[in-house]
Amino acid sequence: MVGLKELLGVALKIEAAGFAYYQKLKERTSGEMQDLFADLAEQERAHAATFREFLDDEEKGASKSAWIESETAGYLSSYAEISIFPKLYSEKVPPDFKEAVKLAMDVEKESIIFYSEIQDYFPTKRDIAQVISEERDHLRRLVRIYGER
DSSP: OBOHHHHHHHHHHHHHHHHHHHHHHHHHOOHHHHHHHHHHHHHHHHHHHHHHHHHHHHHHTOOOOOOBOHHHHHHHHHHHHHHTHHHHSOSSOOSSHHHHHHHHHHHHHHHHHHHHHHGGGSSOHHHHHHHHHHHHHHHHHHHHHHHHO
């Protein structure tokens, strides 16, 4: 059995990679689009800080999280490794703006799925539910941009 700590490590990697991706998009845009990507990057940084707090609580033993079956934790970690990280760790942002936004939409959707899956292992679901809600908002904003272009 493994604990929530391992999955929080994956969540931290997701948010750090998301931050870096939005920073790259921010650098390639201007005006309103640049402001949007700067805001999304900052929110990803805030999510990372939230997950860092959760991880600190886990390491101090302050959390009362449930143990996670190894098979489930392995599935969830593999899901992130296969569905999220390859999209974010590419050195290049797609040159076509619409493709870059589509990739960001895909990653937001996959992140929502991952966080929804680990939600049951949190001692208080309110905090993780807030992150999921914000990721959904990111997706809505990106869908709007995608439809306007």
